[in-house]
Structure formats: structure tokens, C-alpha cells
Amino acid sequence: MSVDQRLMAVTSAVTLALASVGTVQGAAPGLAAQPLSRLALAPQDPVERCFLMTVFDPNDRSVNLRRTANGPVIRAVTNRTRVAMADGTPVYVEPTWTRVKLPSGERGYIASQFLHRTIYTVRDPNDRSVNLRRVPDGPVLRAIANGTDVEFRGIRGSWTQVRLANGPEGYVASRLLQEPSCF
Numbered sequence: 001m002s003v004d005q006r007l008m009a010v011t012s013a014v015t016l017a018l019a020s021v022g023t024v025q026g027a028a029p030g031l032a033a034q035p036l037s038r039l040a041l042a043p044q045d046p047v048e049r050c051f052l053m054t055v056f057d058p059n060d061r062s063v064n065l066r067r068t069a070n071g072p073v074i075r076a077v078t079n080r081t082r083v084a085m086a087d088g089t090p091v092y093v094e095p096t097w098t099r100v101k102l103p104s105g106e107r108g109y110i111a112s113q114f115l116h117r118t119i120y121t122v123r124d125p126n127d128r129s130v131n132l133r134r135v136p137d138g139p140v141l142r143a144i145a146n147g148t149d150v151e152f153r154g155i156r157g158s159w160t161q162v163r164l165a166n167g168p169e170g171y172v173a174s175r176l177l178q179e180p181s182c183f
Contacts, residue, residue: 049149050182053100053115055081058155065108069097074108080153082118083110116152120162120177123147132162132170141170149180 055077057063062076077083083100086107097109122130122144129143136159144150150162153169160177163169 049119049180051084052082052118053084053098054118054152055079055083055110055114056116056152056154057114063110063114065100065102065106065110066097067108069109071109074106077102077110083115116155117179118152119149119180120152120160121147121149121180122172122176123178124176130172130176132164132168132172133159134170136171138171141168144172150177 055063056079060079062078064073065075065077066072067074081102083102086099086101094112096112098112098115099107100110100115101107123146124130127146129145131140132142132144133139134141136156144164148164150164150172153161153163155161155174156171158174159171160174161169162172162177
């Protein structure tokens, strides 16, 4: 399948997902009618890699969803909520505010500093792997091979809490994470 064909298929799936007010219907097999907030897609899935962001404020339990950029607050959005771009395009975070769509279908603006990729790729330019630690600067749980995708879970200082596809969760130095390639 060519890159253009994959892009069309992913764009179609995401458009259907966004149009279905918080559920993925008519998407790839295995995704049908699942709430966006509960999607447990494979890390290689381009929808999760390119179209979903995770809300996280390290200093609070939630982030404000606003009617307009820096406008009136609609409601609080709990940390770790996954959001899609409101217009169904690949994720592009604006410099200060980004328009998003919640799993409920609600749309609004969130301060861009609180939006994080749902998936990152680990990469240490000076080694073949990155250490996954129990706590920041703590004991090493295991080495993660360069190029491995991890799910964003949170931030603590210069460390990012991540989860591997097979379940283990821990911390990686934030400087060793990069945005994944989308296509």
C-alpha cells in the first residue's frame, strides 16, 4: 500500500471517528464502536501515533477546556484524557492554544503546553537503548531498544512517565523521547 493510500485510509478512519461523537465506527477491524477514551490501539497504529494527544498538567489534576483561545471555561478535562484534533487533521499543536475534540464530542481549546503526544519513540543517540526506571533517577527496570514506541502517561520534572505496549510502566529521561514518524 502506498503512502498516499495509507494516508487516505487513516484520514478516513479518523474522520469517521470524529464524526461519530466519541466512538470509532467504520474504522479498521477491531476498533469498531469503542470509546475514544478507552482505545488501546497498538503503538504502531497511525491513528494513535498522529491524531491523538494526551492532556496532562503536572501541577494539577485537570486542564481547562475553553470556548475560545483563552476564553470562558467550558469545563475541566481530567489528566490523561485523550483528545483528537477538532478538524480531523494530523496533530499540529499551535504555539499557545489548540482546538481539540473530546471523546464526548465536545469541542474547545486547550492551552498547547498541556497537550502531549500519546505515543513517543525512545531514542538515545549515544547508545542502543534507553533505561526505563521505576522512579525518576531510580533503579532501572529494563532497557528499551531505540526506536521502541511508548505511551505517554505523565511528566515529573525532566522525566516522562511511559508505558510499554506489553504493560510495564516507568520513567524515561524526557530528552530521550522524540515524536514518532506518522507515515
